[in-house]
Amino acid sequence: MNESDKVDHYVNLLRQLLNDTPNRSNVAEILVLQNAIQKLAQELLNNDVKEALSRDSSIWLLCHYSIFQHYKCLLQGCTSFPVLRKNIRRNYEKCLKSATKFYQLFIQTLIKQFDLFIDVSWLHERFLKQLRLRTDPEIYSSLFEETDKEHVLNCVYRCLICLGDTARYFVMCSHKDSTFRQALRSYFMAHLLFPENGYHKNQMAILYTYQNNDLETLYWLACSSSSFVPMSGAQSNLTKKLSSMQKKLKQMQKVNFSRIVALLFLLCRSNFAALQQSIYESAAFCHIKQNENFTSRELFMFTTLVVCLHHLKFFPWDGFITRYLKWLISESINVFDMVLKEVAPLKFVKIVAPALYAALRYVSSLGVMDTFLDKSTFHSLFSRISKLVKLFDTGLELISLTREDSRLRVWYFTTIIPKSNCRLPNSKQIPLTDFSHLRYYRPSLTLLLKYNEH
Incomplete structure (x- = not known):
């Protein structure tokens, strides 16, 4: 035998x-x-x-x-x-x-x-x-x-x-x-x-279910469902998770849009005390300024979650993706202005930039960049990015802001580009600009600068 x-x-x-x-x-x-x-x-x-x-x-x-x-x-x-x-x-x-x-x-x-x-x-x-x-x-x-x-x-x-x-x-x-x-x-x-397989992402969602972390759970289920090789059952699990939140999501439609984002975001964080208090806040982004627990990782995950849900046609109201991404771009410009005027610390840029990249990468892949960035907004956004790069000399600080916790690298943000082979996943050459001296860098800000050149 x-x-x-x-x-x-x-x-x-x-x-x-x-x-x-x-x-x-x-x-x-x-x-x-x-x-x-x-x-x-x-x-x-x-x-x-x-x-x-x-x-x-x-x-x-x-x-x-x-x-x-x-x-x-x-x-x-x-x-x-x-x-x-x-x-x-x-x-x-x-x-x-x-x-x-x-x-x-x-x-x-x-x-x-x-x-x-x-x-x-x-x-x-x-x-x-x-x-x-x-x-x-x-x-x-x-x-x-x-x-x-x-x-x-x-x-x-x-x-x-x-x-x-x-x-x-x-x-x-x-x-x-x-x-x-x-x-x-x-x-x-x-x-x-x-990274294109959805199996391990579904398993990650299971882990965070045990920890009652709604944002992480929704994020990984959405990534699993949207992966090139989706995990069977992940979309069904995502539907069940969202259905449990459906009633509160519908109630949010009656509120000012910036408050909707704050409410939805805090709902995902399972922070219901902050959820009730946020009703009286005038803008969603105030939570970045006032809440030290608000992190770059959370906003990045939330933005990716919004993108995935739009891709899967899950949102309960029309036009949310357009309004959310326009809101994110507008608030990013405000944050960049505060940092350039030295009214706010650099950490505010570190909070918003990964989420901004996630949003722009998605609308670029759809070929609808003009819908979200008219000429005026385009100029406002990228002129500030260029100023930030010059202000911080080599851009090392700005690049470091996209280095998320290694456990959170998601489907289309996994590439680490060596100096000797500076190419995006789609094999298009990227200008090195101020980052040519770095041994490794992630493509986030460099991709934004590429848009600026055209």
Whole structure:
């Protein structure tokens, strides 16, 4: 019996064991079978790469996911028996730790066998650093020539998702880390591989659902639904989430538009005390000036959320996207003026610029820039951007404002452009202007300056 047949045999034994023990945890047998399947899968990877790659999904579904669901059912059924529940939780954690080690080793084995990132050295360096894995080019085998590179990368991607899901289950079981840091780290590494895929974004939304963070949840669901490869079910989840907010959204239509933005934004932040107080505020942007908790990250996510919802035709009233983006451009000009007059600190520019870029990038992709930027507004906006760049000499401060938390890099904002190859994702050359001395930079402000030249 070869490794592949042995895997099938042990999976069948595990399935039978889980079906035969719905009310008690036979942890010894479950863990033995899990470890046996994992060991065989690892041996299969060493001996028959193609067969191993074809089984990575089935190992998760038939082995690990089945075991995790089994333990979740056991925990739900013994809420009145604390001693038994504690014992089951301890055994559940053992299975989760074993699965974590398996996927880490599986990924590291693939990376050692294949030079997956030779074409993008910056990704290679960052990815290996995240995995805490040191490699030597001499250890790469000739298997890469025989196996489809995309297939291997997809396998690594799926394993990273499994690794993130396992970390999420562990937090829910142990309650030791409410921030889900390890799960976020795995999903972000999956994002480094395939930013156009919506699967990991949907999983990110699930994490923030547990933390009752509506803005993050809506943001990642919208990104997942709008991705080039959308996650099945993400749009349905987005619809459910929005429907719970529909009543309050309709009430907002009767309010001044700038207040609508403030209300909707604060509603997404689940800050209902501030939501009630904001009714008496004269403008939405006052929250940037008065609320220290208002961040660049939040406004950027909110703007991207608005863009995604417009793309998916989700908004409950017509013309919201036009009014919101015009409002954002107008308020950005006001903020730039305050900074140039030294009435406000530079951090105000850092708050608004990433969101402004998200808005302009979207309307540019639709080919409707003129709808949002007439000649007068166009001149006002970009003359201020040019002044800001000159005022801060090299523009380093302005570029740094677009360096968001690495966990929040979304679909079309993922490119890090090296000095030696200064191109946008669409391969159009970008003028370096004042940023030519920088080793790495993000295209945000540079793209705005490109519009200014034309």
